[in-house]
Amino acid sequence: MSRKITIEPVTRVEGHGKVTIKFDENHRVIQTRLHIVEFRGFEKFVQGRPYWEAPVLVQRLCGICPVSHHLCAAKAMDVIVGTPSDQIPRTADKMRRLMHYGQVFQSHVLHFFHLASPDLLFGVDSDPIKRNIIGVIQDFPELAKKAVLMRKFGQEVIRITAGKKIHGTGAIPGGINKSLTYKERDQLIQEDSEFNADLMVQWAEEGLALFKGYHKKNKDFVDKFAAFPSNYMSLVRKDGALDLYHGVLRAVDHAGNKIFDQVDYQDYTNYLSEEIRSWTYMKFPFIKSVGSGNGWYRVGPLARLNTCDFIPTPIAQKEFEEYKAYTYGKPNGMSMHMHWARLIEVVHSAECIRELLKDPEIYQGELTRIGDRQVEGIGVIEAPRGTLFHHYRVNSDDLITMCNLIVSTTSNNEGMNRAVGWVADHHISGRKEIPEGLLNQVEVAIRAYDPCLSCATHAIGQMPLEVSLYDSHNQLLDRVVKNTNI
Amino acid sequence: MVSYWDQLALLSNEKCLIYGLGNVGRQDDGLGIRLIEKLESISLPSFVSLESNYQLNVEDALLISAFEVVLFADASVEAEAVSPFSIRPIQPLLEMTFSTHAMSLGGVLSLCDELYGKNPRAFLLTLPGYEWEIAEELSQSASLNLELAFQFLRAQFGSELCMKSL
Numbered sequence: 210m211s212r213k214i215t216i217e218p219v220t221r222v223e224g225h226g227k228v229t230i231k232f233d234e235n236h237r238v239i240q241t242r243l244h245i246v247e248f249r250g251f252e253k254f255v256q257g258r259p260y261w262e263a264p265v266l267v268q269r270l271c272g273i274c275p276v277s278h279h280l281c282a283a284k285a286m287d288v289i290v291g292t293p294s295d296q297i298p299r300t301a302d303k304m305r306r307l308m309h310y311g312q313v314f315q316s317h318v319l320h321f322f323h324l325a326s327p328d329l330l331f332g333v334d335s336d337p338i339k340r341n342i343i344g345v346i347q348d349f350p351e352l353a354k355k356a357v358l359m360r361k362f363g364q365e366v367i368r369i370t371a372g373k374k375i376h377g378t379g380a381i382p383g384g385i386n387k388s389l390t391y392k393e394r395d396q397l398i399q400e401d402s403e404f405n406a407d408l409m410v411q412w413a414e415e416g417l418a419l420f421k422g423y424h425k426k427n428k429d430f431v432d433k434f435a436a437f438p439s440n441y442m443s444l445v446r447k448d449g450a451l452d453l454y455h456g457v458l459r460a461v462d463h464a465g466n467k468i469f470d471q472v473d474y475q476d477y478t479n480y481l482s483e484e485i486r487s488w489t490y491m492k493f494p495f496i497k498s499v500g501s502g503n504g505w506y507r508v509g510p511l512a513r514l515n516t517c518d519f520i521p522t523p524i525a526q527k528e529f530e531e532y533k534a535y536t537y538g539k540p541n542g543m544s545m546h547m548h549w550a551r552l553i554e555v556v557h558s559a560e561c562i563r564e565l566l567k568d569p570e571i572y573q574g575e576l577t578r579i580g581d582r583q584v585e586g587i588g589v590i591e592a593p594r595g596t597l598f599h600h601y602r603v604n605s606d607d608l609i610t611m612c613n614l615i616v617s618t619t620s621n622n623e624g625m626n627r628a629v630g631w632v633a634d635h636h637i638s639g640r641k642e643i644p645e646g647l648l649n650q651v652e653v654a655i656r657a658y659d660p661c662l663s664c665a666t667h668a669i670g671q672m673p674l675e676v677s678l679y680d681s682h683n684q685l686l687d688r689v690v691k692n693t694n695i
Numbered sequence: 696m697v698s699y700w701d702q703l704a705l706l707s708n709e710k711c712l713i714y715g716l717g718n719v720g721r722q723d724d725g726l727g728i729r730l731i732e733k734l735e736s737i738s739l740p741s742f743v744s745l746e747s748n749y750q751l752n753v754e755d756a757l758l759i760s761a762f763e764v765v766l767f768a769d770a771s772v773e774a775e776a777v778s779p780f781s782i783r784p785i786q787p788l789l790e791m792t793f794s795t796h797a798m799s800l801g802g803v804l805s806l807c808d809e810l811y812g813k814n815p816r817a818f819l820l821t822l823p824g825y826e827w828e829i830a831e832e833l834s835q836s837a838s839l840n841l842e843l844a845f846q847f848l849r850a851q852f853g854s855e856l857c858m859k860s861l
Contacts, residue, residue, distance in 0.1 A: 251720075251829050253829070254720070254829045254830065266720075268720075269718060269719065269720020269721070269829075269831075270720070273749075275749075319752065319753065322753075323752075323753055342753065342802075342806065343802075343805055343806070343809060346806065346809040346810055347809065350809075350810065353809075353810060354810055356753065357753050357754050357756060357757050357810065358757075360752065360753055360754040361754045361757060364754065374748065375747065375748055375749060
């Protein structure tokens with residue numbers, strides 16, 4: 210008799226995930242599938258709208274990373290107005306970078322301190338009553354307070370660069386609509402402020418030290434949990450440096466061999482394709498030259514530190530060297546090391562923000578530059594969760610006629626499926642009941658990828674996690690529910 | 696429907712935050728934000744502050760710690776949600792979320808209490824929603840709910856229930 214386990218956040222619209230695990234008659238896992246309902250309808254929403262509205266409109270996509278969509282659409286529209294993103298004015302480039310690093314900083318901080326640190330501080334098998342942010346506050350109050358202020362700092366960076374905390378208008382086709390003022394900067398650098406750029410670097414290092422301390426004591430778990438090889442892809446700067454805002458596409462295989470490099474992302478369709486599978490609406494991107502079977506790849510912090518050659522800020526570079534030495538310079542396939550990579554990026558982002566705030570060019574200079582109008586434009590950015598693609602076509606009436614988005618959670622689709630499959634193999638196979646702690650393990654595996662499952666509505670009445678056990682006739686055998694009513 | 700308004704009514708020197716939540720790109724999900732937009736268009740007492748966001752998160756604990764009273768406004772998908780709107784008190788509540796990147800109202804209140812030792816009186820103004828597609832227009836029924844809630848708040852902030860001078 211085969212059995213099916215379903216892990217389903219019961220939300221009423223898109224943006225939720227569901228895990229199904231099938232057993233054979235001997236209770237061995239034969240299939241694991243993570244279903245994430247993709248956010249495809251938005252592409253229709255943008256069609257027919259003037260192209261210059263896109264950078265603002267796309268922020269409706271997601272309440273978690275609106276800045277990434279804002280900047281990615283702006284980069285695509287740079288191409289439409291004839292000024293590719295590496296040719297926009299220096300002031301505009303630096304303002305956008307400041308906005309982006311503010312976004313990455315606050316997003317990564319939220320993920321690590323709010324979602325991941327309870328697992329590390331209390332253990333993944335600990336009681337969920339304790340294993341949450343409130344537990345962290347009770348046992349590590351100073352750490353929790355710092356995490357809140359780090360979030361606030363990142364959001365202030367976004368506010369002063371994008372113009373607003375939400376629905377910002379800072380980036381426009383060909384540049385930016387304002388430069389930074391010294392008054393705006395001062396609150397982020399004053400020594401007596403409750404937060405400032407120097408403190409952010411220091412606290413980011415403390416967060417990284419927290420992970421490294423946990424790793425030292427739990428090497429077996431951190432190194433083995435959901436570890437598997439894959440291909441990796443990201444933007445890198447032309448000289449191979451980590452660059453989260455702009456660059457060329459690079460992909461490497463599990464051994465570190467380059468699959469492609471120095472690829473202009475305007476040509477991404479020559480290198481990447483998307484596979485459709487019958488059981489999900491979500492596509493599976495793959496590298497064309499490798500093929501759909503083995504061409505899947507991971508994106509995000511783990512991938513970025515596997516593809517880049519170095520990090521162009523001193524403290525993060527030092528940490529990068531230690532990180533790379535752990536795998537003898539080879540790509541790192543350990544899912545839990547995603548946290549390590551993410552925290553190195555937090556340090557890097559804090560360093561970039563500090564550097565940009567001191568840069569005189571960000572306070573004055575040309576804001577936009579317009580060239581010859583084009584009909585098609587592609588923007589790519591390294592969003593906190595990985596490589597994000599925005600692809601548009603615009604007609605002679607300046608209206609968008611086509612929009613295609615590849616979001617990072619889509620690129621990590623296969624990787625997350627494999628991570629959940631690893632958990633199933635190691636914790637469910639051979640069992641007749643849903644084992645205690647299964648939810649924890651599945652959560653930890655998915656959470657390492659920081660998937661954005663909340664890019665839809667959020668209104669009251671959601672129920673985020675449900676595990677149901679069915680037999681081969683789809684009869685419910687068991688169910689575990691996690692509820693988060695207000 | 697509004698039986699908790701008496702509790703919400705502001706006392707002398709109390710700072711009040713009205714905080715709208717939602718995504719205006721998902722039709723009625725944007726009701727909370729739309730309410731704030733309407734309130735921004737009128738003159739409110741100086742002790743009333745307005746804020747809006749897609750969802751709540753950890754830093755909102757710090758924000759609300761500076762207020763004595765917080766009125767959250769949000770759309771509701773619950774079948775039993777009262778039309779055109781309802782107001783109810785919210786208590787701190789320990790809860791777990793699964794990778795949602797967002798916190799519940801009770802979770803933020805808990806965080807505020809645990810981190811900063813502050814317990815603002817908190818209420819939720821619930822606006823029933825009906826349509827949640829990717830579009831910016833509210834459904835007709837939701838628009839009516841929004842207008843009635845707006846008129847109610849505007850009247851209350853100008854009424855004797857609000858004991859502060861305007």
